[in-house]
Amino acid sequence: MRQTADNGALDSDQAVAEHATILAAFESGDHEAPSKALRTHLAAVARRAAEDA
Numbered sequence: 041m042r043q044t045a046d047n048g049a050l051d052s053d054q055a056v057a058e059h060a061t062i063l064a065a066f067e068s069g070d071h072e073a074p075s076k077a078l079r080t081h082l083a084a085v086a087r088r089a090a091e092d093a
Contacts, residue, residue: 051085051088054088055085058077058080058081059081061077061080061081062074062078062081064077065078
């Protein structure tokens with residue numbers, strides 16, 4: 041969760057959903073799914089951070 045006292049940016053809803061997707065990817069047994077889910081999550085975090093800059 042990206043949370044800052046300086047600007048009050050909260051993305052907890054998105055972070056929880058993205059982390060649930062990552063967990064589900066691990067549980068799926070698909071060896072490629074966790075990597076894809078994590079890359080998607082990190083790209084979303086980077087996008088949200090850039091939007092706040």
